[in-house]
Amino acid sequence: MLDLFPEAEKPVDIIPARKLAAKAAALYVAPSGRFETRPVDALRLGFNGIDGDFHSGATRRSGGREPWYPRGTEMRNERQLSIVAADELAVVAERMGLAEVKPEWLGANLVIEGVSNLSMLPAGTLLFFKGGVTIKVDAQNGPCRIAGRSIAEHAGMADVEAGALLFPKAAMRLRGVVAWVEKPGTISVGEEISARVPEQWIYTA
Template sequence: MGQTMLPGFELPQITPARRLKGTVAGLYRTFGAGFETHAVETLALGFDGIAGDVHGGGTRRSGGREPWYERGTEIRNERQLSILSPDELAAVAKALGIAEIRPEWIGGNLLVEGIAQLSLLPPRTLLFFESGVTVKVDGDNGPCRFAGRAVAAKAGGGTDVELGFVPAAKKRRGLVAWVEKPGTIRTGESFEARLPEQWIYGG
């Protein structure tokens, strides 16, 4: 039997992997069942995320973000951490006509500086922290009306801010991530973001 010849194909344009530097500007966690977080100096992270945090755990219950499951289905928790940028928060606040948006108001866990357009970091990006912790980015965090309501309650603006938050924060709401290598992160420490190769799948 002759050798089977595979048809040739052309690779899409590939953006090479790269590395970026950043700094931890703030750390936050929940205490109790509430959505709002509170500032802390250190953040102990395990394989289940932040112990006792409202978004901690190895699994979570599906919601409106996963319409392909019946609401409340137990699934893997890829949303253990919410990572935010002060530049993006300021841009969203400006778009809404309010003075500020604080990370605590929308359940942020890590506020990081030094990386432009943080929310656009691709899935599979790894964040290597000076302390030895490694966090893996699942993707950008889609803004919701629940967060908009929290912002309006703190900053004012009523329904205009509550409803306006979703379009204003689109692709600027930060990232969700999960813990790949546990440890303790401290405010002020540096980290390196390692972006994977990127390409557009053309089918």
């Protein structure tokens, strides 16, 4: 009889799924046409993301992160929200020789407390907000010079271009994650979040 579940020649280490308790420590929105965000008490989320936000939309145009498409190709918008952690931004600030790096300087929409190594959350992680909203993590957010330039300008760095170049190195794997809205609604500052991290494994051919 055919064995439908043969043993793998190379056993794979599987990390079980888990749940984490978290909180929405701060919320931000980017006015249409602006990269930087400003603090708000609540965010109204639809299937297009945050109403009126710079990154809202069901689709977006490809850029440097998608070299497999001609720049400007219309594609699904999986980057509707930018999520960061205060402890990781503190490390970035220290590496850049700054007193602080504020979430709004790099266009963040949500600061989450209670999740260690936030930037390492795997794709597929679901964030269930107590009020009913669900956000799904797509990927780690790679730091870029656009955000670096914004930080350098707001922090008053003497050499803005040097700061823009320093940020991608200082913030590698500390820039947070990008996510999209799976179940719409309104989220508020201080709202409880249940983060459901999926089962994880490393694929090897």
